[in-house]
Amino acid sequence: MKTNFLTFKLLYNSLSYLFSLKGQKLKCLNFKLSKNQLVIMLMVLLTISFSSCSGEDGKMGPEGPQGIAGEDGLDGEDGEDGEDGEDGINCWDLNGNGIGDITNDDSNEDINLDGVVDALDCQGADGVDGNANVQLFKYNLDVFFDYSQLDLNLKSYIEKPENYTYIFYIDHSTGLRYSIPGHIYNNKGYARIYTTPGGALRVNFYDLNDSNLIIPGGEYTHLIVVAIELSNTAKNSGNPISELKAAGVNTSDFDAVAAYFGLNQ
Incomplete structure (x- = not known):
């Protein structure tokens, strides 16, 4: 910047000198400067001077903060309604x-x-009756040791046992399942079932001579109960077990009974 200032000062002094020579004849050059010639020289010198004064461009400054968002524009006009679809087919x-x-x-x-x-x-046609009125539950027999009689209570599972009829099965430790009342494992005896309206459930075991049969603990694992709720008609005259047999269901076969009622085993 200092160099540019000195250059400008030198040009200024030179121009002042030239103007002092207006109308004079330079002996060494053998010509006389007119006013127009001086003006032209002045313009050339000024152009050179100002050109030399321009420095290099500075570095770009930091980006300014983002401006405030403008307001949302007006909603556009609604489009035209589409064409109506074709009528559907009637269900019938x-x-x-x-x-x-x-x-x-x-x-x-x-x-x-x-x-x-x-x-x-x-x-549609009427569906098959559901099994909301049929229950399946079991008693664990592993807690009994050397017994000929089991005393259980239906109220452990059913609030009003008198409103149900029952089908019973007993599981042997070998995985076999027997329908009772009836003969049990290896045909060495049989079991009888007794229930009361109050919910008492008793199972007695007998040998083939009708004497009490002692069952070793762990030989039988579970007593299975299928409880079928009685309808008002069944309470008076109907027999659900007879109805099952009439439908071709073998009540001695647990799998057949479970399949008929849709029970989860």
Whole structure:
């Protein structure tokens, strides 16, 4: 910057001198300077001077803070509504022809045979009765040692035992399962079951001579109970066990009973 200042001062002194020579004839050059010639020389010298005064560009400054976000613009106009879709097929229209067909073959759409094809023909057939009124539970027999009689209580699982009828099975340590009352493992004896309306449950074991049979602890592992709740009709006259047999269910076969009622074993 100092060099530029000295240069400018030198030019200034030179111009002042030139203007002092206005109209004079330079002997060494043998010509006289006019006013226009002096002005041109002045402009050339000024251009050179200002060009030499410009320094190098400085470094870019740091980025300024982000400005405040502008306001949201106005919502655009709603688009035009789309075209309506095609009508669906009625639930009763099995062949999709839009007509209620009443025929005497498999194409008949009057399912309930009331002479009219409507929403009532869309109802399915009644499902199989559920097993909400049937319970499965078991007693652990490992806690008993050398017994001929077991005294248990149905109220451990059922609040009102008198409202149920029961099917019983007993598990042997070999994995076999026997229906009782009936013969037990190796046909060396049999078991009898007794219940009371108050919920008492007793199992007695007898040998083939009808004497008490002592069962060693651990020989039988569980007593299985299928409890079937009685309906009002069954309480008066019906017998659920007879109904099972009429349906072809062998009540001595636990797997058949469990499958019939949909019980988780």
